Amino acid sequence: MNERTVFFLSDQTGVTAETLGHSLLTQFDGQKFRQVTLPFIDSEDKAREAVHKIDALAKEAVVRPIVFSTLVQDDLRSIIAEANGLHLDIFNVFLQPLEVEFKQTATRTAGRAHGMSDIDSYMKRIEATNFALANDDGGMTRNYERADVILLGVSRSGKTPTCLYLALQYGVYAANYPLTDDEIDTGTLPDILLECREKLFGLSIAPARLRQIRKERRALGKYSSIQQVTYELREAKKIFKRYNIPHIDTTEFSIEEISSRILESTGVERRVRP
Amino acid sequence: MNERTVFFLSDQTGVTAETLGHSLLTQFDGQKFRQVTLPFIDSEDKAREAVHKIDALAKEAVVRPIVFSTLVQDDLRSIIAEANGLHLDIFNVFLQPLEVEFKQTATRTAGRAHGMSDIDSYMKRIEATNFALANDDGGMTRNYERADVILLGVSRSGKTPTCLYLALQYGVYAANYPLTDDEIDTGTLPDILLECREKLFGLSIAPARLRQIRKERRALGKYSSIQQVTYELREAKKIFKRYNIPHIDTTEFSIEEISSRILESTGVERRVRP
Numbered sequence A, B: 001m002n003e004r005t006v007f008f009l010s011d012q013t014g015v016t017a018e019t020l021g022h023s024l025l026t027q028f029d030g031q032k033f034r035q036v037t038l039p040f041i042d043s044e045d046k047a048r049e050a051v052h053k054i055d056a057l058a059k060e061a062v063v064r065p066i067v068f069s070t071l072v073q074d075d076l077r078s079i080i081a082e083a084n085g086l087h088l089d090i091f092n093v094f095l096q097p098l099e100v101e102f103k104q105t106a107t108r109t110a111g112r113a114h115g116m117s118d119i120d121s122y123m124k125r126i127e128a129t130n131f132a133l134a135n136d137d138g139g140m141t142r143n144y145e146r147a148d149v150i151l152l153g154v155s156r157s158g159k160t161p162t163c164l165y166l167a168l169q170y171g172v173y174a175a176n177y178p179l180t181d182d183e184i185d186t187g188t189l190p191d192i193l194l195e196c197r198e199k200l201f202g203l204s205i206a207p208a209r210l211r212q213i214r215k216e217r218r219a220l221g222k223y224s225s226i227q228q229v230t231y232e233l234r235e236a237k238k239i240f241k242r243y244n245i246p247h248i249d250t251t252e253f254s255i256e257e258i259s260s261r262i263l264e265s266t267g268v269e270r271r272v273r274p
Helices: A015-025 A044-060 A074-080 A090-102 A116-134 A159-170 A181-186 A207-217 A226-242 A255-266 B015-025 B044-060 B074-080 B090-102 B116-134 B159-170 B181-186 B207-217 B226-242 B255-266
Strands: A003-009 A032-038 A066-069 A086-089 A149-153 A174-178 A200-204 A247-249 B003-009 B032-038 B066-069 B086-089 B149-153 B174-178 B200-204 B247-249
Touching: A003 A015, A003 A044, A015 A032, A015 A066, A015 A090, A015 B015, A015 B090, A032 A044, A044 A074, A066 A074, A066 A090, A086 A090, A086 B090, A090 B015, A090 B086, A090 B090, A116 A159, A116 A174, A116 B159, A116 B207, A149 A159, A149 A226, A149 A255, A159 A174, A159 A255, A159 B116, A159 B159, A181 A226, A200 A226, A200 A255, A207 A226, A207 B116, A247 A255, B003 B015, B003 B044, B015 B032, B015 B066, B015 B090, B032 B044, B044 B074, B066 B074, B066 B090, B086 B090, B116 B159, B116 B174, B149 B159, B149 B226, B149 B255, B159 B174, B159 B255, B181 B226, B200 B226, B200 B255, B207 B226, B247 B255
Parallel strands: A003 A032, A003 A066, A066 A086, A149 A174, A149 A200, A200 A247, B003 B032, B003 B066, B066 B086, B149 B174, B149 B200, B200 B247
Antiparallel strands: none
C-alpha cells in the first residue's frame, strides 16, 4: 500500500482540520498516512509556500496528497486551491449554507476561532487547571466544596490526566483522590469524601492494562504484579458498589472519551466551550 | 437578535463537531448562540431521542436550530436527518470524495476516531503529562535532558497550562522554569538551563494582562502591582534577548495557539496526533 500524505492547512493552529481529518481517515482501513500540519497561513507568501510544499511532495509521490484546509480568507484559499491534491475545504462547504441561513455574510477574518475574544474563557481554564493541580492525588489542598467532580481510582487508573483534560478543555473543576491501602484494605472511604458523595465518580480499568501501565513506572515488585493489581481493582469496585458511586471502565477509552463520558454521566456542565 | 440553538451530534465525544462548528460560528458577528452537545449517539433509540430534543426546541424557537453532526452509521444519520433544523453533516460531505480517491468504501463504524487503536498514543500522552507535572515550575525533578522544550517566564505567564496542553494534545515533553528574583535581579540564567540552551523558549505577556491574571490569585501587594509586573516583564525580555531565546507574547493567544506556535517556532515534532 502506498503511503498517502495528508496536509492540514490553517490560518490558525490547525486543530480543527486535524480533528476533522483524523475522524475521516480512521474510516479507511489499511491505508497508510503521513500527516503534515501547516499552521498560521495568514499571508499570500505563506499560502504560496504551502502550495510549494504540497506540489513538491505530489511530484515525488505515487498517489496525490489529501489537503484538508480551514482557511477563511478567499484570496488565500484561491492560492491554495492550485496545489496538486484532493482538496477538502471545510469553510468552502459549510460557510455558504450558514450565510444563507443567517442572511448575513461571514466576516472571513482569520483568527477568530480562538484568541482574545475569550479572555474570560482563558481565565476559567487556567483556574480550573490550577484547581486540578492543587487537588491532585488527594494532596494537601482538598477544596472539595469547590469541585464539580471528584475522581476516585487506584494508582495509574487515569485520574490525573482526566482531571487536567476536564480543566483545559471544559473548564471543569475536577479533583482526584487515590484509593490506597487505607481504603482498599478497609473497604471504606474517609468522611471528607462521604460528605460530598454526590460528586464522586470512579475510574476502573482492566487488570492486564493497569499492569502494563504500572510496569512503565516500576517494572518489578508487588506494585505491578498481576495479583496486586487484580486485588486492588476488585476491592475498588466493591467500594464503588457499596457507596453507589457511578464509575466507568477506562480500558477501551482515550482521555477525551473518559472525560466526555464523565460529563455525560454526571450531568456536570462545562464552564467553557472550545 | 434571536438566540439560535446549535446542536453538536456525535457517536463519539462530539469534540470534532464542536471544534468545526465553533470555527464556523465565530465567522458571524452579532449572532447569539446557545450550544448543546449530544454525544455518544450510538443506537437508534439515542438517535430518536436526539431528534425529539431538537424538534422540541425547534417548536419553541423563533429561528430553527443548526445541527452539526459527525455520525458515521448510515441508519443513525438517516434518523437524525428528519429533525427540524439546518443540517451540516460532516461525514456526508467529506466521506464520499475520500471513498472515490481511495477506491475503497469507508467502514462507517463508530468509535474509531479515538480509543484503543492507540494504546501507544495513550501511554505517550500520559507519560508526557507526568513529565510536565514532575518538571513544573523548576521543581524538584529537572530531567531537562529528556525535555523537548523548556518554557521560561515570570509567574503566571501561562507556562504550566501550556506545558500540560503540549503533553495532552501532542505528547510533547515540556518542562517549565519560572523567572524569579534570582534571575530577574541578576539578569542571568542558572547553568542547568544554559546547558540546554537550544531547548529554551520564553513566554512574554502584556503588563496589564499579567496584572489582571495575578490579581485573581492575590489581589493586593507588590505581586500584582503594575510597577512590579512591568519590571519583571522588562527584565525577562532582556534575559531572552541576552541569551538569544526565542519567545512569544501570549497576550492575544489562547492556550491552543501558544502551544501550536511553540511547535512551529522550535520545530519540535509532536509525538502523537489527535
